[in-house]
Amino acid sequence: NAGVTQTPKFQVLKTGQSMTLQCAQDMNHNSMYWYRQDPGMGLRLIYYSASEGTTDKGEVPNGYNVSRLNKREFSLRLESAAPSQTSVYFCASSEAFRHYGYTFGSGTRLTVV
Amino acid sequence: EDQVTQSPEALRLQEGESSSLNCSYTVSGLRGLFWYRQDPGKGPEFLFTLYSAGEEKEKERLKATLTKKESFLHITAPKPEDSATYLCAVQGDNFNKFYFGSGTKLNVKP
Numbered sequence: 001n002a003g004v005t006q007t008p009k010f011q012v013l014k015t016g017q018s019m020t021l022q023c024a025q026d027m028n029h030n031s032m033y034w035y036r037q038d039p040g041m042g043l044r045l046i047y048y049s050a051s052e053g054t055t056d057k058g059e060v061p062n063g064y065n066v067s068r069l070n071k072r073e074f075s076l077r078l079e080s081a082a083p084s085q086t087s088v089y090f091c092a093s094s095e096a097f098r099h100y101g102y103t104f105g106s107g108t109r110l111t112v113v
Numbered sequence: 114e115d116q117v118t119q120s121p122e123a124l125r126l127q128e129g130e131s132s133s134l135n136c137s138y139t140v141s142g143l144r145g146l147f148w149y150r151q152d153p154g155k156g157p158e159f160l161f162t163l164y165s166a167g168e169e170k171e172k173e174r175l176k177a178t179l180t181k182k183e184s185f186l187h188i189t190a191p192k193p194e195d196s197a198t199y200l201c202a203v204q205g206d207n208f209n210k211f212y213f214g215s216g217t218k219l220n221v222k223p
Contacts (some may be wrong), residue, residue: 006155025187031209035213040215041215042117042213042214042215042216043157043200043213044203044213045211047212048209048210050208050209056209058210059210090156090157101147101149101158101160101162102139102149102157102161102211103159104155104156104157104158106154106155106156107154107155107156109159
């Protein structure tokens with residue numbers, strides 16, 4: 001069982017470059033999430049998708065876009081990377097309407113120089 | 114404003130020395146309080162969900178409790194493998210939004 005798979009694991013971007021972080025889950029979960037984790041600030045929600053075909057903004061959505069490609073896949077795009085987006089990004093999934101806990105991916109460590 | 118505060122930021126224990134981690138919260142309409150464990154370079158791993166004041170959950174050396182304003186994660190006779198960062202999160206009125214604390218980094222020395 002793979003759970004939640006994120007790619008890539010590491011990435012270095014130059015300011016202004018774009019990239020897409022990929023996430024896929026194989027647990028048939030309806031809800032998927034993108035978080036960023038910064039030292040001393042905890043995990044902050046960027047965007048989420050409660051079900052296939054829907055997406056909503058979280059706490060810190062500026063500078064990001066998302067696509068729920070199908071039930072399994074939820075991607076996060078940085079259109080024009082900025083140094084402030086240097087962070088560790090986590091994708092997570094959960095069952096809708098009953099929370100047994102998120103299942104998180106192993107993260108993408110992104111550095112913008 | 115919904116928020117979660119965890120203390121202490123870091124905790125060093127000797128193997129076998131029991132202690133508690135604190136998670137205080139303010140949230141509109143608490144649906145649940147969650148504890149996660151995070152090892153370096155990995156994603157958080159779900160431990161417990163607590164739904165109402167007075168509830169307790171246990172798993173091996175860990176016991177989580179909940180009051181109306183805070184939760185405690187009690188660690189009894191910890192071992193070095195319990196070393197990790199422990200995260201607390203709350204779920205309020207918006208089902209899909211969870212508010213995470215910044216975590217307590219636990220280091221258990223043999």
